[in-house]
Amino acid sequence: MNSGIMQDILAGFRGQLQRNFWGILLLWFGLTIAAAALSLGLGMAQSTYGGIIGRLPGDLDRLYYIKAAEASGVSGSGAPSAPIQRRGVGNAFTSAALSRMVGEGELEGFFFAVPGRPFLVKTDAGSEPREVMAELILYDGYVHLYPGNTADALARAGAEGGIAVNWAFSDLGGGLRTGDVLELYPGRALPIAALVGRKAGGDPRPRVFVPLQAFPAGGGSPEVAVYTPRGTSSDEVLAMFLPIARGVSADAVVQVVSGTERYASSIREARTVSVVMSGIAALIAVVAYVNAGSFASLWVRERTRGLALRRAVGATPRLTAAYVMSDLVIITVVSLVAGYALVWVVWRFWLSAHRIAAVTWAGLAGACLIMMAGTAVLGTSLCRSANRHEPGILLRGAMR
Amino acid sequence: MDVTELSEAQRAETRRDRIGFVFQRYNLLDELTVAQNVALPLIECRGWPAARRRDAAQRAIDRVGLAGKERLRPSQLSGGEQQRVAIARAVVGRPQVILCDEPTGNLDSSTGRLVMDLLLEVHRNAADSVLVVVTHNTDVAMALDRALVIQDGMVTRAGAPQEVLAR
Numbered sequence: 128m129n130s131g132i133m134q135d136i137l138a139g140f141r142g143q144l145q146r147n148f149w150g151i152l153l154l155w156f157g158l159t160i161a162a163a164a165l166s167l168g169l170g171m172a173q174s175t176y177g178g179i180i181g182r183l184p185g186d187l188d189r190l191y192y193i194k195a196a197e198a199s200g201v202s203g204s205g206a207p208s209a210p211i212q213r214r215g216v217g218n219a220f221t222s223a224a225l226s227r228m229v230g231e232g233e234l235e236g237f238f239f240a241v242p243g244r245p246f247l248v249k250t251d252a253g254s255e256p257r258e259v260m261a262e263l264i265l266y267d268g269y270v271h272l273y274p275g276n277t278a279d280a281l282a283r284a285g286a287e288g289g290i291a292v293n294w295a296f297s298d299l300g301g302g303l304r305t306g307d308v309l310e311l312y313p314g315r316a317l318p319i320a321a322l323v324g325r326k327a328g329g330d331p332r333p334r335v336f337v338p339l340q341a342f343p344a345g346g347g348s349p350e351v352a353v354y355t356p357r358g359t360s361s362d363e364v365l366a367m368f369l370p371i372a373r374g375v376s377a378d379a380v381v382q383v384v385s386g387t388e389r390y391a392s393s394i395r396e397a398r399t400v401s402v403v404m405s406g407i408a409a410l411i412a413v414v415a416y417v418n419a420g421s422f423a424s425l426w427v428r429e430r431t432r433g434l435a436l437r438r439a440v441g442a443t444p445r446l447t448a449a450y451v452m453s454d455l456v457i458i459t460v461v462s463l464v465a466g467y468a469l470v471w472v473v474w475r476f477w478l479s480a481h482r483i484a485a486v487t488w489a490g491l492a493g494a495c496l497i498m499m500a501g502t503a504v505l506g507t508s509l510c511r512s513a514n515r516h517e518p519g520i521l522l523r524g525a526m527r
Numbered sequence: 528m529d530v531t532e533l534s535e536a537q538r539a540e541t542r543r544d545r546i547g548f549v550f551q552r553y554n555l556l557d558e559l560t561v562a563q564n565v566a567l568p569l570i571e572c573r574g575w576p577a578a579r580r581r582d583a584a585q586r587a588i589d590r591v592g593l594a595g596k597e598r599l600r601p602s603q604l605s606g607g608e609q610q611r612v613a614i615a616r617a618v619v620g621r622p623q624v625i626l627c628d629e630p631t632g633n634l635d636s637s638t639g640r641l642v643m644d645l646l647l648e649v650h651r652n653a654a655d656s657v658l659v660v661v662t663h664n665t666d667v668a669m670a671l672d673r674a675l676v677i678q679d680g681m682v683t684r685a686g687a688p689q690e691v692l693a694r
Contacts, residue, residue: 130577131570135563142558436554440568440616441543443536514535518542 132446136453139433143454147429154422155462161415162466162494167473168408170490172401186271189235189357190386191364194350195219195372198380218347219372219379222265225351226339229268233367235356236268239348243332247310248303256310261296261333263311265342269354272336273324280321285338289320296333297322309335317341361385409497416501423455423505424512430454431513438518448510452502455509459502463495543568547617549646551629553609555601555616562588562597565615587615590652591645607638611645618649625650627660631667643667665692 144151220239228234241263247256264272271278273293284291290309297303303319310316323336355364365383372379387394434447442450474486530538542548547568555564566584569575575583588597591611601609610630617625630646631639647670650658660671668674674688684691 129570131566131580135559135567135570138558138563139556142556145558432554433556433558436556437567437570438539439542439548439554441539441571441620443539443543443571445536446571 132449135437136450139430139450140454140457142433143426143430147426150422150425150429151458154419154426154458155465157415157418157422158459158462158498159465159469161412161419162463162498163469163473164411164415165408165494165497166466166470166486166490168404168411168490169493170470170487172404172408173487173489186354187386187390189355189359190352191355191361192350192352192384192386192389193220193364193368194382194384195368195375195379196349196382197376198378217349219349219375220351220368221347222267222339222342224371225353226267228367232356234268235354236266236270237351237353238264238266238270238272239351240264241346241348247316248307259296259333261292261335264334264336265339265346266336267339270336271354277323280323281336281338284320284336285340287318287320288341289318290338290341291321291323291336292319293324293332293334293336294322295324296335311335311337311342412497412501416505419501420505423458423509426454434513435518438514444510444514447513448506451510451513452506455502455506456499459498463498466494467491543571543620545623547620547622547625549610549613549617549625549627549630551632553601553606553613553633555609555612557600557602560598560600561593561604561612564601564612565619567616568620583619584615587619588612590618590649591615605638606634607642610634610638610642614642614646614649618653621653622656624657624659625653627658627662629662629664630660631662631664636666639664639667643670668692 222239225234225237229236243260243262245258245260248259266272266281269278270281272281281291290311292303292309297319303309303322305319305322307319308316309319317337324334353364361383365381368383369381372381430450434442434450437450438447470486470491478486528541530541533541556567559567562581562584565587566580569580569583585597588594591614593608593611593615596604596608601612604612610633614630617627625646627646631642634642643666646658646660650656658671660667662668669688669692671688674684674686674691675682676684676691
């Protein structure tokens with residue numbers, strides 16, 4: 128396409144803009160709403176789904192939650208009820224035993240939570256330490272607690288001899304940053320080496336992630352989450368942990384719940400929400416495109432004279448199609464940009480305040496793809512109608 | 528050449544390469560300048576570079592006496608000037624046939640005479656070209672070499688304009 132054609136396309140577009148500003152504004156507005164609805168709908172669908180599925184991408188089949196309890200406190204299979212814990216059972220799975228299993232390759236990793244407790248934090252060398260509350264997560268080996276690169280971040284924190292905190296702790300706990308120092312227990316202060324989790328849509332409980340080697344005090348928990356090597360079954364996991372629990376208490380029972388079971392209802396719910404959100408977004412896009420189609424046909428009809436004249440002086444059907452498609456692409460691109468700006472405003476001033484993670488790259492890209500596909504379909508039909516009639520007839524019709 | 532057997536793309540190329548059109552109502556695009564309107568048939572032309580297209584348009588503009596008005600919009604010109612731009616656009620690609628549909632129909636008689644003189648002069652300067660004018664104006668018809676009278680789609684008379692129109 129030479130510079131003359133580009134110049135002519137832009138001049139034609141400018142002329143159309145001058146002739147029918149309000150019509151074009153309406154067309155843009157409709158497509159902007161479609162772009163925003165698609166971006167938000169797809170983004171919300173993805174983040175809702177990703178909030179559950181993405182939390183453990185591909186790992187649900189090797190994640191197991193294992194709970195030791197008194198025989199009398201367990202209500203059969205499925206999720207365990209609140210167990211009646213005795214001192215021994217309360218520490219059934221000691222960190223030392225679990226760590227040994229990681230070392231021997233029986234587990235890829237594990238973690239368990241220690242309920243909320245106070246920590247002393249120093250944000251710089253000269254400041255007075257202050258006390259904050261957070262849940263402690265002890266871990267070893269491969270641990271994927273949050274979406275994204277959390278496993279890598281935790282591994283890095285461990286390698287650097289530091290700890291990690293989640294966004295809730297860094298934000299709600301007073302703007303902690305990497306490099307700040309946190310006193311885990313008297314005399315044991317460790318730097319924050321990584322911030323993990325995502326701000327919107329994440330778990331709002333403040334948490335500190337401590338690699339086991341940085342926490343030599345030992346300890347244990349009646350409930351642990353373990354990552355097994357691929358292909359390990361529930362029965363094998365049960366056979367692995369029952370002897371450990373029975374070593375603490377002869378009548379202890381062990382319940383094994385796989386990640387897939389534990390998140391089954393959430394996955395179903397997330398899938399439903401994703402389908403509904405995508406459906407609503409698609410519906411809005413279809414309605415917007417039907418309206419856009421009417422406006423765009425009007426647009427082409429109004430450009431008939433210009434197109435007919437160009438055809439009369441020799442524009443080929445390909446060039447006519449290029450004119451129509453260029454118009455539509457310009458409108459679509461401007462609508463996408465405006466739609467994205469609208470999405471950003473909605474997210475920045477409303478959704479983010481409610482911690483709704485609705486803006487995702489996939490949502491934006493999906494909206495862009497759908498809009499461009501819609502434009503291609505619409506443009507093809509408009510190109511046909513623009514080339515259907517003889518230019519002479521169109522000129523007479525347009526002029527008189 | 529039987530144009531009815533040509534594809535749409537071939538017909539477009541024929542219109543572009545062999546025919547120049549002058550319409551009764553000028554049919555200029557107001558979003559384009561005079562120079563851009565004149566250069567319109569050259570846009571898709573034979574791989575010409577921009578400079579060559581500009582030069583050809585400028586020569587056509589000079590020929591119709593509109594030098595200095597290249598950057599104006601059609602709406603800034605008089606009716607006669609607009610028809611001159613249309614003539615420049617029709618001849619810019621050096622077509623074999625110049626088709627004029629009532630080229631003076633929208634102009635007052637004196638401007639119409641000037642436009643017709645210009646058309647004839649342009650035609651004389653373009654070797655091997657044919658000027659075809661559709662008109663109801665006998666003065667315009669008398670200025671041409673040959674006249675055909677068409678009634679209900681059929682040629683009823685043909686010959687020198689003086690003879691044909693005298694009958």
